[in-house]
Amino acid sequence: MRIPTYIQRSRHGIFFFRIVVPKTLRGKFDEQGEIKRSLHTRNLRDAMRFARPLAIQALDLFASLGGVMSQPPNIHDLLAKADAGDLQELKSIQAVTLPxxxxxxxTVEAESTDPDELAAFKAVDDQNIQKIAGIVQQYxxxxxxxxxxxxxAAYI
Known part of the structure; x- marks a missing residue:
């Protein structure tokens, strides 16, 4: 089971929630660079269940306050860099957390600038976007x- 990045484990084995506050919002959070809260459990499944709503609330709060979370680069920009020979590795992750x-x-990855591999990368990424959109629409x-x-909502 993959542990989400917002769940960490202390040296004592207790899981805690941790999320980085966008730089543009740190003034509204007493200059704190992160939000950390104990999840009061050593059980990973419980930690995941407790942390998901915290992550959703934090991201929604950041969005409502006008904070810009760092977004992954646009796929078209990455492909343009690869075409120019400025990029050796591509990785795209299409992800969504439902309510x-x-x-x-x-996830799709490519490690060359070969035009055929870049075309295949783009095709698989487009398929992944459609899969996520289908999951969101179905939900x-x-x-x-x-x-x-x-x-x-961005996937609909």
Missing amino acids: NGVHHSF HHAHPQQPLSPEA
Whole structure:
């Protein structure tokens, strides 16, 4: 089981929630660079269950305060860099966390600037975007009363 980046384990084995505050919002958080809270458990499944709502709330709070979370580079910019020979490795992650806390992600990687490999990379990334969009639409159709996060709504 993969541990989300916002879950850390202390040297005593207790899990805690940790998320970085965007630089543009640190003034609103007493110049704190991160938010940390103990999850009061040594059980990973419980930690994941407790941390998901915290992550969603933190990201929604950052968005509502106008903080810009660092976004991954645009796929078209990456492909242009690769075409120019300025990039040796490509990686794209399409991910979404639904309102129920379930996280879905798809990753594609390429390690060359070969035009055929770049075309295949783009095709797989487009397929991953469609998969995530389908998951979000299916969830939203089954649960229309639950609002989608901005992250999830972006895939519709």
